[in-house]
Amino acid sequence: MVRGRRVTSMHCIDTRELLSDYVSGDVDAALTVSIDNHLERCSECRGELAGLRAVWSALGSMERVEPGPFFRENLLTRMERDPDGILNPSRRSSRWWTLGQLLQARSLAFAAAALVLVMAGAEVVQTQRAELGPISWLVHQLMPSQPTAAHGNSAEWTTGPKGGILIVRLYNLARLDGAGHPVTYHVSVDGRADGPAVRVTSSGWSTRALLPLATPPAGKSVQVHIVPTDGSIGISEQTLSLPLDRSADGL
Amino acid sequence: MSDASERLLIDNCKRGEKAAFDTLIKSYEKRVYNLAYRLCGNYDEANDISVDAFLRVFQAVKLFRGDANFSTWLYRIVTNVYLDRRKRSLNKQHLSLEEYIELEENSVARQVEDTGPTPASSAEESERAVFLQRAIGELPDYQRAMIVLFHTEGLSYEEIAEVLGLKIGTVKSRLNRARLTLREKLEPVKELF
Numbered sequence: 001m002v003r004g005r006r007v008t009s010m011h012c013i014d015t016r017e018l019l020s021d022y023v024s025g026d027v028d029a030a031l032t033v034s035i036d037n038h039l040e041r042c043s044e045c046r047g048e049l050a051g052l053r054a055v056w057s058a059l060g061s062m063e064r065v066e067p068g069p070f071f072r073e074n075l076l077t078r079m080e081r082d083p084d085g086i087l088n089p090s091r092r093s094s095r096w097w098t099l100g101q102l103l104q105a106r107s108l109a110f111a112a113a114a115l116v117l118v119m120a121g122a123e124v125v126q127t128q129r130a131e132l133g134p135i136s137w138l139v140h141q142l143m144p145s146q147p148t149a150a151h152g153n154s155a156e157w158t159t160g161p162k163g164g165i166l167i168v169r170l171y172n173l174a175r176l177d178g179a180g181h182p183v184t185y186h187v188s189v190d191g192r193a194d195g196p197a198v199r200v201t202s203s204g205w206s207t208r209a210l211l212p213l214a215t216p217p218a219g220k221s222v223q224v225h226i227v228p229t230d231g232s233i234g235i236s237e238q239t240l241s242l243p244l245d246r247s248a249d250g251l
Numbered sequence: 252m253s254d255a256s257e258r259l260l261i262d263n264c265k266r267g268e269k270a271a272f273d274t275l276i277k278s279y280e281k282r283v284y285n286l287a288y289r290l291c292g293n294y295d296e297a298n299d300i301s302v303d304a305f306l307r308v309f310q311a312v313k314l315f316r317g318d319a320n321f322s323t324w325l326y327r328i329v330t331n332v333y334l335d336r337r338k339r340s341l342n343k344q345h346l347s348l349e350e351y352i353e354l355e356e357n358s359v360a361r362q363v364e365d366t367g368p369t370p371a372s373s374a375e376e377s378e379r380a381v382f383l384q385r386a387i388g389e390l391p392d393y394q395r396a397m398i399v400l401f402h403t404e405g406l407s408y409e410e411i412a413e414v415l416g417l418k419i420g421t422v423k424s425r426l427n428r429a430r431l432t433l434r435e436k437l438e439p440v441k442e443l444f
Contacts, residue, residue: 020427051434054444058383059402067284072276075302
């Protein structure tokens with residue numbers, strides 16, 4: 001609150017300094033009267049006041065701008081790449097394992113190897129472990145070699161400015177191939193010539209592919225073709241039937 | 252969202268729960284984006300600022316003690332992201348989706364255009380709004396931030412002082428100056444207002 005003594009006359013400079021507070025109602029009664037008196041006599045300051053009020057009104061009525069329809073998807077995908085352990089606070093580096101987990105895994109690897117020896121035949125498993133080493137063998141066992149039809153894979157249709165986008169979510173898509181090289185996949189909608197394939201790399205946990213299509217897929221599911229790039233070892237192409245969610249369009 | 256619900260949501264974010272982050276984004280994405288756009292005046296840059304701001308929020312949420320209003324803390328981060336970018340004077344690349352999704356050689360559409368309003372909707376924005384946004388864009392950074400925080404986000408002088416780390420008196424005087432400056436800049440087109 002701006003306070004002051006009531007003065008019989010104010011200069012334009014003083015008045016204009018206070019106009020903003022006057023408009024917002026932040027001047028006390030004494031100053032308000034002084035300003036009122038000045039405004040009665042000064043057309044220029046009345047004009048300034050009118051202009052200020054117009055700007056104030058325009059600022060308050062500015063339309064709110066909203067993000068694009070995929071803002072949240074993009075942000076969540078960035079987070080899932082998770083270089084700073086946002087989603088998994090225990091993960092603080094790009095390494096997949098901590099030393100403690102690795103040592104524990106090594107013990108588990110030996111235990112698992114012993115069990116497999118009994119169930120699957122000693123000669124085959126011993127050969128495999130001997131080739132890969134115990135750690136690589138465990139990693140090879142735990143990292144899926146092909147896309148899984150695991151619970152959670154899904155497709156969501158949302159209408160966009162040009163047709164729409166089919167958002168395909170794939171979980172546990174193999175990030176590395178059998179030789180430890182990163183895998184790139186071509187993802188496309190089966191049987192749709194209007195939709196180009198998109199190339200994605202897996203984050204290991206959840207991978208999103210945004211497929212632009214001119215019209216929405218028909219039916220309650222959509223066939224998605226997933227092809228690893230040439231040279232990927234131990235990764236096979238697959239066609240998955242994904243449940244199709246149209247709830248974003250109110251369908 | 253009630254205060255209690257928000258506290259629970261933030262606690263869940265601190266534990267790294269994806270669903271909590273998702274809810275937090277849904278609750279604040281419009282406010283964050285609107286603030287970012289009014290600060291920078293560019294849809295793509297606003298998207299970049301908003302994404303960076305949310306990532307900073309999620310990285311720093313464990314440090315949020317709850318003694319301040321969460322939205323005020325969030326606004327501070329958005330404003331700081333904007334001011335940091337201005338200081339570095341980066342040349343922005345429109346990366347967004349291309350960072351992790353590429354189109355085949357024969358593909359038609361670029362997905363980056365869906366990160367903001369379409370050119371058609373931009374054209375529909377009133378002439379008055381265009382001049383006003385342009386005038387806001389010509390203000391010094393802190394004055395611009397104050398104008399946007401007060402007039403479009405509805406923050407009080409005290410909240411703006413907290414967001415910008417300034418004294419209330421400084422906020423009031425700079426805000427007054429900003430309004431008068433806008434008035435002068437819009438004088439040539441005053442018939443629109």
